Amino acid sequence: MGFPVSDVSTSADNSQEVVAAVLTQRNHDPHALVQILREVQDHLGWLPRKAIVQIARSLKMPLADVEGVVGFYRFFHTTPVGDYRILFSDNITDRMAGSAALMADLCARLNLKPGEVDKDNLVSVAATSCIGLCDQGPSVLINHRYAIPALNAEKIATMSELVRARVPVAQWPTEWFRIHDNIRRPDVLLGTPLELGSALQAALARGPHGVLEEIKKSNLRGRGGAGFATGLKWELCRKAAGQEHIVICNADEGEPGTFKDRVLLSSYADAVFEGMTLAAWVLGGNAKRGFLYLRGEYRYLLDGLHAVLEQRRQKGLLGKAILGRAGFDFDIEIHIGAGAYVCGEESALIESLEGKRGTPRIRPPFPVEQGYLGHPTTVNNVETYCAVNHIVLHGGEWWAGIGTRKSTGTKIHSISGDCERPGLYEYPFGTSVRTMLSDCGAKDTQAVQVGGPSGLCLSAFEFGRRIAFEDVPTAGAFMVFDRSRDMFDVAHCFAQFFAHESCGFCTPCRVGSALVVKRMDKLVAGYGSRYDVDVLFEMDKLMHLATHCGLGAAACNPLRDTIAKFRPAYESKLKSLYFEPGFSLDDELSIARRVTGRDDAAAHFQHTE
Ligand SMILES: Cc1cc2nc3c(=O)[nH]c(=O)nc-3n(C[C@H](O)[C@H](O)[C@H](O)COP(=O)(O)O)c2cc1C
Ligand code: SF4
Incomplete structure (x- = not known):
């Protein structure tokens, strides 16, 4: 942009x-509304009403529509933060x-409550998914553009001093922002370096139809969770009538416990963009536009990703006549989300790309x-x-020979929780949960949540099960819980997330997701009964x-x-086997007692068992 971006500006x-x-x-462009709002907020720190009105007028959109979009995304603020x-x-x-x-x-150090902005309008602290x-x-994420991992008490003490001294975040200790890839077990995707443009060269030699055949032969299934066959998806899209075909990369990665896409985008971005360009090659000459939808939480990756895109344009791997092939024109834009997990769902993502509520x-x-805009996408x-590059280079049969018959190739897992070596582990499909637990140094494990909160929770009896679409499917999260953990707390946290x-x-x-949390809160407060568990x-x-x-x-x-x-994790919190109200009737009567000035035994509710 033509004017400076400041860290600290709410003017x-x-x-x-x-x-x-x-x-x-x-x-x-009204379709860029989410990006426009994000960029305006980047400069102003929040979205004042007069800015929203100006945007609505300039885009010739009803103010209510713009406000509806602002209100949908958690990272947009209509009051100073x-x-x-x-x-x-x-x-x-x-x-x-x-x-x-x-x-x-x-x-405590900043003298404020979570969710509040302090009286000088200097700082606010809150929790996020x-x-x-x-x-x-x-x-932590700061000002939606800086991430600081590995926090400890010492960093928190220094952070509060830096904030009070109004030191811009960009001048905080550089090592605080260092994020590690933590690649512990590389296989095909993480361990085989791709020569720049080599998969594209191979694709040009095979031709679009030949590439599609290899992808179908490989039986590659999507890694975003649903496991839809990639070859079939590309074929359906290629056959769909339309003036334009669109290629989208879903980098929303909002499933708690998943961080593999962050590493792929940090250290393997060329492979991601090359794979998208291969998709465009398969879809045909109408596929000229691609979008990478990057979750707002990964805003800090944006500059690096733009640099990779620019380098690919310089090398003839993006833009007009890719690798000198007339008519093979394709380029990629990056859109950034604004804090909404549901935008990972592909149709919500497309709505968001079109500038709307997700x-x-x-x-x-x-x-x-x-x-996207009605085009086949x-x-x-x-x-x-990333996977399609290797299939184009080595052939579909080679990929189909890795893993199991129904789940071919390798899968990257984000391992975290109670283990000695958290990080990324890539395994052929069919690997047992037990092997993974042993490799990451997990001890005395009680449970593993595979695939994030939307996935499966496995108990120790099931550690012989295998990661595969036909047994334990996953989008990539693998959270380990040892025997010291209360599995009710785990489920409670996930219910709050949803x-x-x-x-x-x-x-x-x-309503349902809120009721679930309320019922679980009731158990935490000590008013639960077996009836509540049945309702859940x-x-x-x-x-x-x-x-x-x-x-x-x-x-759920x-x-x-x-x-x-x-079940014992729930039953240990139950007050009785039968229905219990979610409050204490005697406590609720305290106001009446105060008003009437009575506190004798008869003014108290007598609980009879
Ligand atoms: C609530 C929800 C969130 C999702 N989040 C993601 C995500 O962050 N990344 C992703 O690739 N797929 C996500 N998906 C799945 C996508 O809708 C879609 O199936 C996927 O992007 C297709 O890519 P694939 O065929 O390569 O797996 C999500 C689905 C739902 C229902
Ligand atoms: S299921 Fe939940 S997230 Fe999905 S559309 Fe309904 S309210 Fe939205």
Whole structure:
């Protein structure tokens, strides 16, 4: 941009100028609304109403529509949040590593409460959903553009002094921002360096149809969770009629406990972009535009990713006539999310890319038929794009020979929690949970949550099971819990996550996820009965059946598994076997006693068993 970006600026005085410059830069395109809002906020620190009005007027959009978008994303602020906005990652693994105590310590030092902005409008501290640093937590995100892993009491003490002294975050100790890849077990994707452009050269030699055949032969299934066959997806998209075809890389990585895409984007970005370019080659001459949808929490990766894109343009690997092939024109843009887990769902992601609220679409039509702006669109995970390079280079049969018949190739796992060596582990599909636990140095393990809160919780009896679509499917998270952990706390944390992330579009999820948390809070408060546990079980069935998208359907998975496999963790919190109210009637009568001036035995509620 043509004007300086400051770390610490909440002045809205120059907002008109800032908004005008951002809008010009974005060609007054309403489809860029999320990016426009993000960039304006980057400069002003928050989104003053007059800036929102100016944006709505300039884009010729109803003000209510713009406000609707602003209100949808958690990283947009319509009131000042201080020059320092400090967000603590709040996954269960962060809690296990002491994040709550560190946050309380920072709040005490800065003399504020979580969620509050201090009276000088200098700083606010709050919790946010997992920021993808579980292998090196506890961690914080500052001003939505700096991440600090491996926090401890000493750093918190220094941080509070730096904030009070108003030292810009960019001038804080450099080593604080060092994020490690922690690659512990590389295999095909993490261990074989790709020569720049080599997969593209091989693709040109094979031709689009030949590449598609190899991908189909490989039986590669998407790594984003659902496991849809990549070859079939690309074929459907290629065949769908449209003036333009779109390639999207889903780098939203919001599933708590997953951080493999962060590492792929940090250290293997060329492979990701090369895979996207291969998809464009397969889709045909109409596929000229690609988008990488980067989660807002990974904003700090943006400059590095832009540098890689630029280098690829310089080398003829992106842009017009790629590798000299006339008509093979393709380029990639990066869009940044703004703190909404549901935007990882592919149709919600497309809505967000179009500048709207990230509400999942009704399907069909599927994105391969009508996706971004109605064009046939293929959406794939970061790891899926990395994998296709190797398939194009070595052939589909070679890939199909790795792993199991139904789950071919390798899979990257983000391992965190109670183990000695957290980090990335790449294994052929079919590897047992026990092998993975042994490799990462897990001891006395009680449970493993595979695939994040939406996935499966396995007890020790199941550690012989294998990671594969036909046994234990996964999008990549592998959180380990030893016997010191209360599995109720784990499920409670995940229930809070889903309630927090529900987009609110459909009632069963919006209300159901909140009711689940309320019931669990009731157990924590000591008012639980077996009836409440039964109700939680019923909620699982209801939400599976009645919700609009995968988020709501998966929201009770952790409850279902932990109630079935770790029931004592729930029963130890029950007050009775029968119904119990969620409050103490005697406590509720205290106001009446005060008003009437009575506190004798008869004025107290007598509980009879
Ligand atoms: C609530 C929700 C969140 C999701 N988040 C992601 C995500 O962060 N990354 C991802 O690749 N897929 C995510 N998915 C799956 C996508 O909808 C889609 O299936 C995937 O991007 C397709 O890519 P693939 O075929 O390469 O797996 C999510 C799905 C749901 C329901
Ligand atoms: S299930 Fe939840 S996240 Fe999905 S559309 Fe409904 S409210 Fe939104």
